[in-house]
Amino acid sequence: MSYLRFVAIGDSCTEGIDDPYPDGRGYRGWADLVAAALAQHEPGLRYANLAVRGRRLDQIHAEQVPTARTLRPDLASVFGGGNDVLQGRWDPERMAASLDTSVRELSAVARTVLMFTLPDLRWHRFGVKRLRRRIAVLNAAVAQIADRHGAVLIDVRDDPATMDRRYYGADRLHLGERGHQRLAAHVLRRIEVPAGQQWLTPLPAPEPEPLRRKAATELRWLRGHALPAAYGTIRNRMIGRQPGDGFVPKLPELRPFGRQAQ
Numbered sequence: 001m002s003y004l005r006f007v008a009i010g011d012s013c014t015e016g017i018d019d020p021y022p023d024g025r026g027y028r029g030w031a032d033l034v035a036a037a038l039a040q041h042e043p044g045l046r047y048a049n050l051a052v053r054g055r056r057l058d059q060i061h062a063e064q065v066p067t068a069r070t071l072r073p074d075l076a077s078v079f080g081g082g083n084d085v086l087q088g089r090w091d092p093e094r095m096a097a098s099l100d101t102s103v104r105e106l107s108a109v110a111r112t113v114l115m116f117t118l119p120d121l122r123w124h125r126f127g128v129k130r131l132r133r134r135i136a137v138l139n140a141a142v143a144q145i146a147d148r149h150g151a152v153l154i155d156v157r158d159d160p161a162t163m164d165r166r167y168y169g170a171d172r173l174h175l176g177e178r179g180h181q182r183l184a185a186h187v188l189r190r191i192e193v194p195a196g197q198q199w200l201t202p203l204p205a206p207e208p209e210p211l212r213r214k215a216a217t218e219l220r221w222l223r224g225h226a227l228p229a230a231y232g233t234i235r236n237r238m239i240g241r242q243p244g245d246g247f248v249p250k251l252p253e254l255r256p257f258g259r260q261a262q
Helices: 029-041 057-063 065-070 082-086 092-107 129-149 177-190 211-239
Strands: 005-010 046-049 075-079 112-116 152-154 251-256
Touching (some): 005 065, 029 046, 057 065, 057 092, 082 129, 092 112, 129 152, 152 177
Parallel strands (some): 005 046, 005 075, 112 152
Antiparallel strands (some): 046 251
């Protein structure tokens, strides 16, 4: 099946955070990788990426879905929910309702809609017990909504790579280069595009890390990522700021995707 108009909406994962282009000019990510693969098989492909980091599912629906609908995609992707589970206030019913409405409205114009589950981060050492419960609720809602609307579900819950830190970025929440490549490979396989399957090849077993080095690694992560992120979250709540405020979509209009993402 070929596609001519691919529109991706969502948050930082779809924007491509923690997977910078080699030339340093912006972020790549799984959606750019998929667009590049599609363009190799269909030179007429046009691609838009409306995702903005920090956006919750209700914001994605309000800010991105209307624009996505006007672009009349034949392939659309909706990837979100990570920022919802990180919120202090957790409203799973509202979250599911926003996602359901987004998928229903996109399904009215797009031949294929992609949806995604989140990894449960059970390998993570710090502060994820509550997040894992929330992610499980989110993933159940995603699966139900995908089934309800006939969306294509990219389900990573059983992928062993989600347990491997090497697929994540420095903050251990966002995917890194390998993680974005692997997610792109899952997407391409599900939409039957013969590309990117080398990214599903398992990595070699990691070498054992000495205890002292492991402790130093954990300390650097706490100082460099965990504590600054916690401070930023508290500060944003105090001043009423959203994490994605001031950022705009990197590809707000459909255009030929000539950039070699791979």
